[in-house]
Amino acid sequence: MAGKSGARPRSTSLALAVIALTGILLLGTAGCGISSAVDQDAAGKPLELKLAHFWPSGHPIETELVQPWAKEIEKATDGRVKIVSYPQETLAKANDIYDGVVNGVCDIGISCFSYTRGRFPVLEVFELPGIIYNNSKVASRVAWEGIQELNPAEIQDTKLLMVFTTGPGALFTKTPVSKLSDLKGMEIRATGLSAKTLAALGASPVGMAQSEAYESLSKGVVKGNLGPIEVLQGWKQAEVTRYITITPFLYNTLFFVTMNKEVWDSLKPEDQAAIEEVNKEYFDIASGLWDQQNEAALKYAVEEEGMQVINLSDEEIRQWIKLVTPVQQEYIEAMEKLGLNGKEILDTVKALADKYNAQYK
Numbered sequence: 001m002a003g004k005s006g007a008r009p010r011s012t013s014l015a016l017a018v019i020a021l022t023g024i025l026l027l028g029t030a031g032c033g034i035s036s037a038v039d040q041d042a043a044g045k046p047l048e049l050k051l052a053h054f055w056p057s058g059h060p061i062e063t064e065l066v067q068p069w070a071k072e073i074e075k076a077t078d079g080r081v082k083i084v085s086y087p088q089e090t091l092a093k094a095n096d097i098y099d100g101v102v103n104g105v106c107d108i109g110i111s112c113f114s115y116t117r118g119r120f121p122v123l124e125v126f127e128l129p130g131i132i133y134n135n136s137k138v139a140s141r142v143a144w145e146g147i148q149e150l151n152p153a154e155i156q157d158t159k160l161l162m163v164f165t166t167g168p169g170a171l172f173t174k175t176p177v178s179k180l181s182d183l184k185g186m187e188i189r190a191t192g193l194s195a196k197t198l199a200a201l202g203a204s205p206v207g208m209a210q211s212e213a214y215e216s217l218s219k220g221v222v223k224g225n226l227g228p229i230e231v232l233q234g235w236k237q238a239e240v241t242r243y244i245t246i247t248p249f250l251y252n253t254l255f256f257v258t259m260n261k262e263v264w265d266s267l268k269p270e271d272q273a274a275i276e277e278v279n280k281e282y283f284d285i286a287s288g289l290w291d292q293q294n295e296a297a298l299k300y301a302v303e304e305e306g307m308q309v310i311n312l313s314d315e316e317i318r319q320w321i322k323l324v325t326p327v328q329q330e331y332i333e334a335m336e337k338l339g340l341n342g343k344e345i346l347d348t349v350k351a352l353a354d355k356y357n358a359q360y361k
Contacts, residue, residue: 046074046082049107049263054094054211057087059234060293061110069282076274081267083108094209101158101260108161108259114192115209121338122152125349126165126254128331129197129324133353136167136228136294137360139252140287142352150345159264161257162279164286166228167294169251172241173224174217178310180319189213189225193327197250198226200324210235217241226251229301230293238305244298245310249321257286 051070055061062085070083086092092100095116097109113120114127126143133139143163147155177183184202189212195205206222210231216222217240225237228251232238264272301307312320328346335342 046079047267048082048084049259050091051083051085051108051110052089052091052097052100052106053085053087053110054089054097054209055087055234059087060289062087065282065286065289066110068285069278072278072282073275076278077271081271081275089211094211098158098256098258101258104260104262106260107263108257110255110257112191113254113256114194117192117195117207120152120154121334122150122154122340122345123147123254124193124331125345127193127252128328128346128349129193129200129250130321130328131252131350131353132249132357133165133167133252134357134361135288136165136290137288138353138356139165139167140283141356141360142349143254144283144287146349146352149348155256155258157261158258159261161259161275162283162286163257164255164283164289166230166251166253166255166290168248169226169228169253170247171224171226171243171245171250172232172237172307173243173245174241175223176243176308176310177224177245178312179316180323186224187222189216189222189227191253194226194251194253196327196330197324200327201320213237214240228253228290228294230290230297232301232305232307233297234293238297238301238307241307243308243310244301245312247312247320249317250324 051066053061053066066083066085066087070085074082086106091106092109094111097106097111098113098116098119100106101109113123126139126146133142140163143165147160147163171177171183171188173186173188175182175186177186180202183198185204187204187206188198189208190198190205191207191209195207198205206216208216208222210227213222213225213227213231214235214237217225217237224241225231226247229244232241232244267275298309302309332342332346335345
């Protein structure tokens with residue numbers, strides 16, 4: 001109890017002392033965190049940025065894009081910016097990566113826009129069926145230039161560094177698909193607009209990330225996949241499928257490389273400019289990455305895994321395209337509901353596709 005002089009109990013005095021000391025420590029450490037590139041430079045330490053993606057650590061995304069790109073950025077910023085990669089969903093799941101960048105779970109993220117269906121309505125135009133891209137180089141340039149022109153509101157909450165695409169894809173199945181009737185009711189892994197496209201053809205799309213496809217195919221949860229040919233080798237799906245049906249008019253997936261907006265704004269102007277220059281160089285690498293992978297994977301799948309390639313007849317191609325073309329009209333109508341000119345957006349992309357198809361054959 002209190003003494004005769006009215007002094008506080010020792011326990012109370014001790015508690016107040018701890019609180020006071022804690023306050024002093026907090027004031028003393030305020031502003032010492034990694035809050036800006038200026039703070040880091042003053043401390044003589046690099047600004048270390050966490051990059052999240054979902055590909056395996058041995059995938060070309062990591063070995064041929066992320067690692068050399070990160071090293072070049074560190075060099076271009078004189079060591080002030082250092083990027084540390086967290087592959088294979090070790091920092092964030094594939095469909096959580098964009099939100100992870102927005103919320104600061106990761107500083108930079110690479111994933112697919114289509115993994116968060118409905119979050120990027122305008123950008124779905126780059127994955128519409130019925131638009132033919134000769135290769136990933138064409139599709140990537142169409143997407144990057146188109147995004148600069150359209151500047152959609154849906155991507156203003158991060159700093160978009162670059163985009164790239166898979167380019168045209170194909171169907172990989174356990175049983176042969178050479179006509180529409182073969183596809184009817186078949187469970188096929190898909191994401192985003194690919195799911196709507198497959199449904200229009202009579203298949204049963206099952207939404208899941210590429211990282212889940214191997215196990216689902218091996219267990220028979222799905223009977224096939226719609227995707228870039230590279231997954232046959234990069235994701236080892238040639239081990240669990242037997243047939244490749246060539247369908248260049250069905251598929252294109254758009255990837256983002258984006259940075260937390262506050263982190264970007266914290267960088268020195270000269271470091272921002274240096275990163276932008278490095279991005280220009282590595283966009284050329286990223287835009288053709290899937291072409292190289294697709295070619296190597298097709299050779300591997302056929303020669304080493306014994307997969308069979310199926311080319312649709314001209315009549316089948318006409319039927320398939322006729323069935324998926326209404327998806328474009330649905331897109332136009334969806335944009336109109338958002339107060340946007342969907343036809344103008346689609347026409348912009350088609351014109352860019354014609355431009356770059358003529359340039360990169």
